[in-house]
Amino acid sequence: MFKKDSGAHFTYNLGVGLVRLSLMFFLWALVIVGEWYFLSSPKFIRVSYVSAKVSEVTETRTGKYVATLKVISEDGQTFEQVQFVTRSFAEMYEDENLAYEKFAMYRLVGRGNEKGKDYGTYISNLGKSLAEWQYYRAVPGSRPPVQTWGIWVSLVVSLVLFAIGRRQITLSMKYPRSDVPVEVSGVPTAAYNKQAYEKWAGSAVREDMRKAAEEKLLTGENVREDD
DSSP, X not given: OOSOOTTSOHHHHHHHHHHHHHHHHHHHHXXXXXXXXXXXXXXXXXXXXXXXXXXXXXXXXXXXXXXXXXXXXXXXXXXXXXXXXXXXXXHHHOOTTOXXXXXXXXXXXXXXXXTTOEEEEEEESSOHHHHHHHHXXXXXXXXXXXXXXXXXXXXXXXXXXXXHHHHHHHHHTTSOOTTSOGGGTTSOHHHHOHHHHHHHHHHHHHHHHHHHHHHHHHHTTTSOOOO
C-alpha cells in the first residue's frame, strides 16, 4: 500500500501517493502530541479579575523587563506582584500616574508530564490565549503554547487522504496491468488486440455467409428453372 508499482494503472500510484501523504499528517499529529506532553507551556486558568497598575519597571541585563504591580483583588485586599512582562506592556504601563485598570489574574498549572505543577500566578491585560503568548515572550526559559487544534486537524486530514487513497487503489484493480500481456490478464482479448479483433470479425462474416448459403439451398432459390 505504501510502495508504488510501475506496472499498475496510474490510479494505483495516485492512491499510494495519497496514502503516503496521509501517513505524514498522522505523524505530524503525533509530533504535536509529543510537543504538548513534553514541551508545552503551563495551562492558564483565570481565577479572577483584579484592579492593578504598574508601580515600577526594571530592565534586566538579558533585555527582559520586570514589573512591580500594585493589585486590588475583588474582595478589596491589596498586594504587590512582581513578574516578567513584555516590552510593550512595560512601555504602556510604566507611568506611575496611570489609574488602576482591570486585569485578569491567571493561575498557571503544568500539563503533560508536568501535570499539576504550580507555576504561580500571572496578571495580564489579555485574554487566555494571548496571555499564554505574552507569558512566553516575557518569561525567560518559558515554552511556547502548543496549538492542540493542530492535532485534530492533522488527524482529520490524514483520515480523508487515506480513504481517498484506498479508493484509488481499489479502483486500479479494475484495469489491466501494463507489464502483463492482455491475453493472460483476464481481459477479453478482442477488446484490446487488433489482430484478434480482425480474426474474430472475419470468422463472424464467414459464418454469416455460410448460413445465408445454406438457406438458399434449402429454399431452392439457387436452383435455375428450365423453360
